Amino acid sequence: MSKEIASDSGHYYTADGTPAYTVIGKNGKERNTNIKDARQLGLLPSVTEVMKVLPKPALIRWMNKQVLMAALTLTRNEGESDEAYIDRIMYDAEEHSRQASEKGTAIHGAIERRLLGFSVEPEYETLASSAIMALLDHIGTMALLDHIGTSEWLDFDPEKSFASPLGYGGKVDLHSKPLNFVCDFKTKEFTEETKQLVYDEQIIQLEAYRHGLGMPTARMINVFISTSVLGLVRVVEHEDKDGKYMDVFKACLAFWQVLKGYNQRREYVKQDSK
Numbered sequence: 001m002s003k004e005i006a007s008d009s010g011h012y013y014t015a016d017g018t019p020a021y022t023v024i025g026k027n028g029k030e031r032n033t034n035i036k037d038a039r040q041l042g043l044l045p046s047v048t049e050v051m052k053v054l055p056k057p058a059l060i061r062w063m064n065k066q067v068l069m070a071a072l073t074l075t076r077n078e079g080e081s082d083e084a085y086i087d088r089i090m091y092d093a094e095e096h097s098r099q100a101s102e103k104g105t106a107i108h109g110a111i112e113r114r115l116l117g118f119s120v121e122p123e124y125e126t127l128a129s130s131a132i133m134a135l136l137d138h139i140g141t142m143a144l145l146d147h148i149g150t151s152e153w154l155d156f157d158p159e160k161s162f163a164s165p166l167g168y169g170g171k172v173d174l175h176s177k178p179l180n181f182v183c184d185f186k187t188k189e190f191t192e193e194t195k196q197l198v199y200d201e202q203i204i205q206l207e208a209y210r211h212g213l214g215m216p217t218a219r220m221i222n223v224f225i226s227t228s229v230l231g232l233v234r235v236v237e238h239e240d241k242d243g244k245y246m247d248v249f250k251a252c253l254a255f256w257q258v259l260k261g262y263n264q265r266r267e268y269v270k271q272d273s274k
Helices: 035-041 047-053 057-073 082-115 120-138 140-145 202-212 244-262 265-273
Strands: 023-026 030-032 157-164 168-176 179-189 219-226 233-238
Touching: 023 120, 035 120, 035 202, 047 168, 047 244, 057 082, 082 120, 082 157, 082 168, 120 219, 120 233, 157 179, 157 202, 168 202, 179 265, 202 233, 202 244
Parallel strands: 179 219
Antiparallel strands: 023 030, 157 168, 168 179, 219 233
């Protein structure tokens, strides 16, 4: 298992599930993989890349809130034009979004290191430990808390990447075939009073993950980690008895393939038929 810390965010995978997040450009420097590279190299889009075709009203609402907060807190400079003031507001809101994204990535990295038995930066120790403890408590395996990263932890597989025969790939935060669950950790601004944490796209993502791992009946679990209240964690388990969320993902995949003009699954079929 790779010990590299990498995020599955609009990335691509090889046919055997190996992450292909970057390529070497013509200038000899490493850069992010794009759709042109995917076509040339026969790569598969990640779950999150495919799901970009879905509207995300909760994210749009959060981004709009950042703009409004920036407008309320930034004082207009004397003589500043409307355009300059608006640009400054937008920059401030985008900076807050960037910082939130970076913090989320750092927390995910800390959780992964903790799951692999490595040390974690002191500033993220509480967040990582709280998230893992909440998950273990939820699935009834708290006894394993002191054995993370040891041979006793073999039933758990953190940061497992895969390639699906349907033509997509991905990497799952944590799963266990013996215990039959898949888990995705989410960082989010929320408090004890927050009523809604779960949105359809989170269930769709977990459905794609469990099918991609060949675990279509696995328990689907989200662990929400608050970036507003230190140590606040909520664990939510989802159901999809009629399979509608997987149907939605398949529709997204088909739409993405038409939109991008690229279907690697079809290319495999063509090659096999030769």
